[in-house]
Amino acid sequence: MGDDKRLRDAAEKLALILAQGGMQKTTARVMTCLLFSQQETLTAADLCAELQISSGAVSGAVKQLTPSGLLERVPAPGSRRDHYRFPDGAWATLMSQQNQLLATMGEVADQGLAAAGDPSTPAGQRMAEMRDFYSFMLRELPPLIERWRTDFTAKQAKQETHQAD
Amino acid sequence: MGDDKRLRDAAEKLALILAQGGMQKTTARVMTCLLFSQQETLTAADLCAELQISSGAVSGAVKQLTPSGLLERVPAPGSRRDHYRFPDGAWATLMSQQNQLLATMGEVADQGLAAAGDPSTPAGQRMAEMRDFYSFMLRELPPLIERWRTDFTAKQAKQETHQAD
DNA sequence: CAAAGATTTCAGAGATCTGTGAATACTCTG
DNA sequence: CAGAGTATTCACAGATCTCTGAAATCTTTG
Missing domain, CATH: 1.10.10.10 (Winged helix-like DNA-binding domain superfamily/Winged helix DNA-binding domain)
Structure with a gap:
Protein backbone atom coordinates (compact mmCIF):
# COMPACT_ATOMS: atom_id res chain seq x y z
CA MET A 1 0.00 0.00 0.00
CA PHE A 86 1.19 7.36 21.50
CA PRO A 87 -1.29 8.30 24.24
CA ASP A 88 -4.64 9.96 23.68
CA GLY A 89 -4.53 13.62 24.56
CA ALA A 90 -0.75 13.73 24.34
CA TRP A 91 -0.69 17.06 22.55
CA ALA A 92 -2.71 18.69 25.27
CA THR A 93 -0.43 17.13 27.85
CA LEU A 94 2.58 18.50 26.02
CA MET A 95 1.12 21.97 25.88
CA SER A 96 0.22 21.79 29.55
CA GLN A 97 3.82 21.14 30.39
CA GLN A 98 4.62 24.52 28.96
CA ASN A 99 2.83 25.83 32.03
CA GLN A 100 5.73 24.76 34.14
CA LEU A 101 8.00 26.85 31.98
CA LEU A 102 5.63 29.80 32.14
CA ALA A 103 5.68 29.61 35.91
CA THR A 104 9.46 29.46 35.96
CA MET A 105 9.74 32.46 33.71
CA GLY A 106 7.44 34.38 36.01
CA GLU A 107 9.54 33.47 39.02
CA VAL A 108 12.73 34.51 37.30
CA ALA A 109 11.11 37.84 36.49
CA ASP A 110 10.11 38.27 40.12
CA GLN A 111 13.63 37.62 41.29
CA GLY A 112 14.95 39.96 38.65
CA LEU A 113 12.55 42.63 39.76
CA ALA A 114 13.71 42.27 43.34
CA ALA A 115 17.33 42.41 42.26
CA ALA A 116 16.75 45.44 40.07
CA GLY A 117 15.52 47.32 43.07
CA ASP A 118 13.73 50.20 41.43
CA PRO A 119 11.05 49.22 38.87
CA SER A 120 11.72 52.40 36.97
CA THR A 121 15.26 51.37 36.05
CA PRO A 122 15.80 49.83 32.61
CA ALA A 123 16.14 46.33 34.03
CA GLY A 124 13.21 46.94 36.34
CA GLN A 125 10.94 47.89 33.49
CA ARG A 126 11.92 44.86 31.45
CA MET A 127 11.33 42.61 34.43
CA ALA A 128 7.93 44.17 35.08
CA GLU A 129 6.81 43.53 31.52
CA MET A 130 8.17 40.00 31.62
CA ARG A 131 6.37 39.23 34.82
CA ASP A 132 3.15 40.72 33.56
CA PHE A 133 3.28 38.69 30.38
CA TYR A 134 4.04 35.35 31.94
CA SER A 135 1.58 35.67 34.76
CA PHE A 136 -1.05 36.54 32.18
CA MET A 137 -0.22 33.47 30.13
CA LEU A 138 -0.11 31.24 33.15
CA ARG A 139 -3.55 32.46 34.08
CA GLU A 140 -5.08 32.07 30.62
CA LEU A 141 -3.50 29.03 29.05
CA PRO A 142 -4.56 26.21 31.39
CA PRO A 143 -8.29 27.01 31.11
CA LEU A 144 -7.90 27.17 27.34
CA ILE A 145 -6.41 23.71 27.20
CA GLU A 146 -9.07 22.46 29.54
CA ARG A 147 -11.70 23.85 27.24
CA TRP A 148 -10.27 21.93 24.32
CA ARG A 149 -10.27 18.75 26.35
CA THR A 150 -13.93 18.99 27.24
CA ASP A 151 -14.93 20.12 23.74
CA PHE A 152 -13.04 17.31 22.15
CA THR A 153 -14.26 14.53 24.38
CA ALA A 154 -17.81 15.82 23.85
CA LYS A 155 -17.25 15.78 20.11
CA GLN A 156 -15.97 12.21 20.26
CA ALA A 157 -18.86 11.03 22.38
CA LYS A 158 -21.29 12.46 19.87
CA GLN A 159 -19.51 10.71 17.04
CA GLU A 160 -19.66 7.40 18.79
CA THR A 161 -23.34 7.74 19.50
CA HIS A 162 -23.82 8.53 15.86
CA GLN A 163 -21.95 5.41 14.82
CA ALA A 164 -24.02 3.35 17.22
CA ASP A 165 -27.21 4.34 15.37
CA MET B 1 26.48 47.42 44.11
CA PHE B 86 16.09 43.72 24.27
CA PRO B 87 12.97 45.00 22.48
CA ASP B 88 9.73 45.96 24.16
CA GLY B 89 7.11 43.29 23.71
CA ALA B 90 9.69 40.67 22.84
CA TRP B 91 8.00 37.97 24.91
CA ALA B 92 4.73 38.45 23.10
CA THR B 93 6.60 38.33 19.81
CA LEU B 94 8.28 35.13 20.86
CA MET B 95 5.01 33.52 21.80
CA SER B 96 3.45 34.68 18.54
CA GLN B 97 6.11 32.85 16.63
CA GLN B 98 4.82 29.66 18.15
CA ASN B 99 1.84 30.25 15.89
CA GLN B 100 3.95 29.34 12.93
CA LEU B 101 4.72 26.05 14.58
CA LEU B 102 1.08 25.47 15.44
CA ALA B 103 0.16 26.01 11.81
CA THR B 104 2.84 23.60 10.66
CA MET B 105 1.66 20.95 13.07
CA GLY B 106 -1.85 21.34 11.75
CA GLU B 107 -0.66 20.95 8.19
CA VAL B 108 1.32 17.86 9.02
CA ALA B 109 -1.78 16.41 10.64
CA ASP B 110 -3.80 17.17 7.52
CA GLN B 111 -1.29 15.44 5.32
CA GLY B 112 -1.21 12.53 7.70
CA LEU B 113 -4.96 12.31 7.66
CA ALA B 114 -4.94 12.21 3.88
CA ALA B 115 -2.24 9.55 3.87
CA ALA B 116 -4.04 7.48 6.47
CA GLY B 117 -7.03 7.26 4.18
CA ASP B 118 -9.69 6.15 6.59
CA PRO B 119 -10.13 8.38 9.67
CA SER B 120 -11.26 5.37 11.65
CA THR B 121 -7.87 3.65 11.40
CA PRO B 122 -5.49 4.03 14.34
CA ALA B 123 -3.32 6.54 12.50
CA GLY B 124 -6.40 8.32 11.20
CA GLN B 125 -7.78 8.81 14.68
CA ARG B 126 -4.50 10.15 16.00
CA MET B 127 -4.25 12.54 13.08
CA ALA B 128 -7.80 13.74 13.60
CA GLU B 129 -7.12 14.54 17.24
CA MET B 130 -3.86 16.23 16.38
CA ARG B 131 -5.50 18.37 13.75
CA ASP B 132 -8.33 19.29 16.05
CA PHE B 133 -5.98 20.32 18.80
CA TYR B 134 -3.66 22.44 16.73
CA SER B 135 -6.38 24.18 14.78
CA PHE B 136 -8.01 25.01 18.10
CA MET B 137 -4.81 26.47 19.46
CA LEU B 138 -4.11 28.37 16.30
CA ARG B 139 -7.57 29.90 16.55
CA GLU B 140 -7.35 30.80 20.24
CA LEU B 141 -3.78 31.80 20.92
CA PRO B 142 -3.30 34.85 18.68
CA PRO B 143 -6.32 36.72 20.13
CA LEU B 144 -5.08 35.90 23.61
CA ILE B 145 -1.70 37.46 22.92
CA GLU B 146 -3.37 40.41 21.31
CA ARG B 147 -5.44 40.88 24.42
CA TRP B 148 -2.33 41.01 26.56
CA ARG B 149 -0.80 43.58 24.26
CA THR B 150 -3.73 45.94 24.52
CA ASP B 151 -4.15 45.38 28.26
CA PHE B 152 -0.51 46.01 28.89
CA THR B 153 -0.13 49.13 26.80
CA ALA B 154 -3.28 50.49 28.48
CA LYS B 155 -1.78 49.72 31.86
CA GLN B 156 1.43 51.50 30.94
CA ALA B 157 -0.39 54.55 29.62
CA LYS B 158 -2.27 54.83 32.89
CA GLN B 159 0.94 54.59 34.87
CA GLU B 160 2.54 57.34 32.85
CA THR B 161 -0.44 59.61 33.34
CA HIS B 162 -0.20 58.91 37.01
CA GLN B 163 3.47 59.85 37.07
CA ALA B 164 2.68 63.05 35.18
CA ASP B 165 0.39 64.19 38.00
C1' DC C 1 14.55 -22.44 40.15
C1' DA C 2 16.78 -22.72 35.81
C1' DA C 3 16.67 -20.94 31.32
C1' DA C 4 15.02 -18.10 27.68
C1' DG C 5 13.38 -13.65 26.34
C1' DA C 6 13.49 -8.79 26.80
C1' DT C 7 15.02 -4.38 28.46
C1' DT C 8 18.43 -1.34 30.44
C1' DT C 9 22.99 0.24 31.24
C1' DC C 10 27.51 1.64 29.85
C1' DA C 11 31.99 2.51 27.69
C1' DG C 12 33.71 4.11 23.64
C1' DA C 13 33.65 5.47 18.54
C1' DG C 14 31.83 8.74 15.54
C1' DA C 15 29.35 12.60 14.31
C1' DT C 16 27.82 17.18 15.35
C1' DC C 17 28.04 21.50 17.13
C1' DT C 18 30.24 25.72 18.84
C1' DG C 19 33.48 29.21 19.98
C1' DT C 20 38.04 31.19 18.93
C1' DG C 21 41.17 34.03 16.47
C1' DA C 22 42.53 35.83 12.36
C1' DA C 23 41.43 37.45 7.99
C1' DT C 24 37.92 39.93 5.29
C1' DA C 25 34.54 43.24 4.40
C1' DC C 26 32.06 47.39 5.80
C1' DT C 27 31.40 52.12 7.17
C1' DC C 28 32.05 56.23 8.85
C1' DT C 29 35.19 60.42 9.38
C1' DG C 30 38.64 63.76 8.50
C1' DC D 1 39.39 58.86 -0.78
C1' DA D 2 42.52 57.16 2.68
C1' DG D 3 42.52 55.21 7.09
C1' DA D 4 40.80 53.90 11.54
C1' DG D 5 37.32 51.56 13.94
C1' DT D 6 33.68 47.88 13.72
C1' DA D 7 31.27 44.03 12.32
C1' DT D 8 31.19 39.63 9.88
C1' DT D 9 32.95 35.46 8.00
C1' DC D 10 35.51 31.24 8.12
C1' DA D 11 38.61 27.29 9.00
C1' DC D 12 39.81 24.64 12.64
C1' DA D 13 40.36 22.90 17.43
C1' DG D 14 37.87 21.50 21.31
C1' DA D 15 33.96 20.12 23.59
C1' DT D 16 29.58 17.86 23.59
C1' DC D 17 26.35 14.79 22.38
C1' DT D 18 24.44 10.40 20.59
C1' DC D 19 24.25 5.95 18.92
C1' DT D 20 26.08 1.29 18.82
C1' DG D 21 27.16 -3.19 20.55
C1' DA D 22 27.91 -5.93 24.27
C1' DA D 23 27.42 -6.96 28.99
C1' DA D 24 24.41 -6.84 32.88
C1' DT D 25 19.92 -6.92 34.87
C1' DC D 26 15.32 -8.06 35.23
C1' DT D 27 11.19 -10.97 34.28
C1' DT D 28 8.46 -14.56 32.92
C1' DT D 29 7.58 -19.38 32.18
C1' DG D 30 7.94 -24.26 32.04
Missing part, protein backbone atom coordinates in the same frame (compact mmCIF):
# COMPACT_ATOMS: atom_id res chain seq x y z
CA GLY A 2 1.43 3.33 -1.08
CA ASP A 3 -0.26 5.06 1.83
CA ASP A 4 2.16 3.46 4.23
CA LYS A 5 5.04 5.10 2.50
CA ARG A 6 3.30 8.44 2.62
CA LEU A 7 2.71 7.95 6.31
CA ARG A 8 6.31 7.07 6.92
CA ASP A 9 7.44 10.10 4.98
CA ALA A 10 5.15 12.33 6.98
CA ALA A 11 6.51 10.77 10.16
CA GLU A 12 10.11 11.46 9.23
CA LYS A 13 9.24 14.96 8.12
CA LEU A 14 7.64 15.79 11.44
CA ALA A 15 10.54 14.19 13.29
CA LEU A 16 12.85 16.55 11.46
CA ILE A 17 10.77 19.57 12.42
CA LEU A 18 10.72 18.51 16.05
CA ALA A 19 14.45 17.86 15.96
CA GLN A 20 15.05 21.38 14.72
CA GLY A 21 12.94 22.58 17.61
CA GLY A 22 15.34 21.04 20.08
CA MET A 23 14.11 17.48 20.48
CA GLN A 24 16.58 14.65 20.18
CA LYS A 25 16.53 13.25 16.65
CA THR A 26 16.05 9.63 17.60
CA THR A 27 13.55 10.51 20.27
CA ALA A 28 11.53 12.44 17.73
CA ARG A 29 11.67 9.57 15.25
CA VAL A 30 10.41 7.09 17.82
CA MET A 31 7.57 9.40 18.72
CA THR A 32 6.44 10.07 15.18
CA CYS A 33 6.78 6.42 14.30
CA LEU A 34 4.21 5.59 16.94
CA LEU A 35 2.08 8.56 15.98
CA PHE A 36 1.84 7.64 12.31
CA SER A 37 1.72 3.89 12.68
CA GLN A 38 -1.37 2.04 11.56
CA GLN A 39 -0.81 -0.35 14.45
CA GLU A 40 -2.41 0.39 17.79
CA THR A 41 0.90 -0.30 19.53
CA LEU A 42 4.47 -1.11 18.59
CA THR A 43 7.11 -3.13 20.42
CA ALA A 44 10.71 -2.10 20.91
CA ALA A 45 11.68 -4.64 18.27
CA ASP A 46 9.22 -3.09 15.84
CA LEU A 47 10.78 0.30 16.38
CA CYS A 48 14.29 -1.07 15.93
CA ALA A 49 13.29 -2.64 12.64
CA GLU A 50 11.26 0.28 11.33
CA LEU A 51 13.77 2.99 12.22
CA GLN A 52 16.93 0.94 11.83
CA ILE A 53 18.24 1.79 15.24
CA SER A 54 19.62 -0.23 18.11
CA SER A 55 17.64 -1.40 21.09
CA GLY A 56 19.70 0.88 23.28
CA ALA A 57 18.58 3.88 21.27
CA VAL A 58 14.95 2.85 21.63
CA SER A 59 15.37 2.43 25.35
CA GLY A 60 16.82 5.92 25.61
CA ALA A 61 14.03 7.48 23.59
CA VAL A 62 11.38 5.71 25.65
CA LYS A 63 13.02 7.03 28.76
CA GLN A 64 12.79 10.59 27.50
CA LEU A 65 9.30 10.37 26.06
CA THR A 66 7.52 8.61 28.93
CA PRO A 67 7.77 11.33 31.59
CA SER A 68 6.57 13.91 29.06
CA GLY A 69 3.46 11.88 28.41
CA LEU A 70 4.31 11.44 24.74
CA LEU A 71 4.63 7.69 25.02
CA GLU A 72 3.02 5.12 27.24
CA ARG A 73 3.60 1.49 27.98
CA VAL A 74 0.59 -0.65 27.30
CA PRO A 75 -0.06 -3.90 29.13
CA ALA A 76 0.28 -6.64 26.57
CA PRO A 77 -1.48 -9.81 27.68
CA GLY A 78 0.12 -12.90 26.28
CA SER A 79 3.24 -11.13 25.15
CA ARG A 80 6.43 -10.83 27.04
CA ARG A 81 7.44 -7.74 25.10
CA ASP A 82 6.55 -4.23 26.17
CA HIS A 83 4.08 -2.54 23.89
CA TYR A 84 4.25 1.21 23.39
CA ARG A 85 1.76 3.67 22.05
CA GLY B 2 25.47 43.93 45.17
CA ASP B 3 22.31 44.16 43.13
CA ASP B 4 24.31 43.97 39.96
CA LYS B 5 25.71 40.65 40.97
CA ARG B 6 22.23 39.37 41.74
CA LEU B 7 21.10 40.54 38.33
CA ARG B 8 23.98 38.85 36.64
CA ASP B 9 23.27 35.64 38.51
CA ALA B 10 19.64 35.77 37.51
CA ALA B 11 20.71 36.36 33.91
CA GLU B 12 22.96 33.34 33.85
CA LYS B 13 20.34 31.23 35.55
CA LEU B 14 17.74 32.07 32.94
CA ALA B 15 20.26 31.50 30.16
CA LEU B 16 20.78 28.01 31.52
CA ILE B 17 17.06 27.31 31.53
CA LEU B 18 16.70 28.53 27.99
CA ALA B 19 19.70 26.49 26.92
CA GLN B 20 18.11 23.37 28.33
CA GLY B 21 15.03 24.24 26.31
CA GLY B 22 17.00 24.05 23.11
CA MET B 23 18.44 27.52 22.68
CA GLN B 24 22.11 27.91 21.94
CA LYS B 25 24.02 28.55 25.13
CA THR B 26 25.86 31.65 23.97
CA THR B 27 22.79 33.00 22.24
CA ALA B 28 20.84 32.64 25.46
CA ARG B 29 23.57 34.37 27.45
CA VAL B 30 23.63 37.32 25.09
CA MET B 31 19.89 37.64 25.30
CA THR B 32 19.68 37.49 29.08
CA CYS B 33 22.61 39.85 29.40
CA LEU B 34 20.65 42.48 27.53
CA LEU B 35 17.48 41.61 29.40
CA PHE B 36 18.98 42.04 32.85
CA SER B 37 21.30 44.91 32.10
CA GLN B 38 20.76 48.21 33.85
CA GLN B 39 21.91 49.91 30.66
CA GLU B 40 19.36 50.82 28.02
CA THR B 41 21.58 49.31 25.35
CA LEU B 42 24.84 47.40 25.11
CA THR B 43 27.47 47.32 22.41
CA ALA B 44 29.12 44.21 21.03
CA ALA B 45 32.24 45.12 22.96
CA ASP B 46 30.20 45.35 26.18
CA LEU B 47 28.84 41.87 25.58
CA CYS B 48 32.30 40.48 24.86
CA ALA B 49 33.61 41.93 28.09
CA GLU B 50 30.64 41.00 30.24
CA LEU B 51 30.29 37.43 28.99
CA GLN B 52 33.94 36.76 28.22
CA ILE B 53 33.29 35.63 24.69
CA SER B 54 34.78 36.54 21.33
CA SER B 55 33.37 39.07 18.94
CA GLY B 56 32.60 36.26 16.53
CA ALA B 57 30.38 34.60 19.09
CA VAL B 58 28.51 37.83 19.69
CA SER B 59 28.00 38.30 15.99
CA GLY B 60 26.59 34.79 15.71
CA ALA B 61 24.20 35.29 18.60
CA VAL B 62 22.99 38.59 17.21
CA LYS B 63 22.32 36.88 13.92
CA GLN B 64 20.15 34.27 15.60
CA LEU B 65 18.32 36.61 17.92
CA THR B 66 17.46 39.41 15.52
CA PRO B 67 15.05 37.56 13.21
CA SER B 68 13.23 36.18 16.26
CA GLY B 69 12.64 39.68 17.54
CA LEU B 70 14.56 39.01 20.74
CA LEU B 71 17.21 41.58 19.96
CA GLU B 72 17.19 44.80 18.02
CA ARG B 73 19.79 47.17 16.73
CA VAL B 74 19.36 50.66 18.00
CA PRO B 75 20.53 53.68 16.07
CA ALA B 76 23.36 55.18 18.04
CA PRO B 77 23.93 58.80 17.13
CA GLY B 78 27.50 59.83 17.59
CA SER B 79 28.77 56.31 18.01
CA ARG B 80 30.21 54.14 15.34
CA ARG B 81 29.43 51.01 17.29
CA ASP B 82 26.17 49.14 16.95
CA HIS B 83 24.02 49.31 20.02
CA TYR B 84 21.76 46.40 20.88
CA ARG B 85 18.80 46.11 23.16
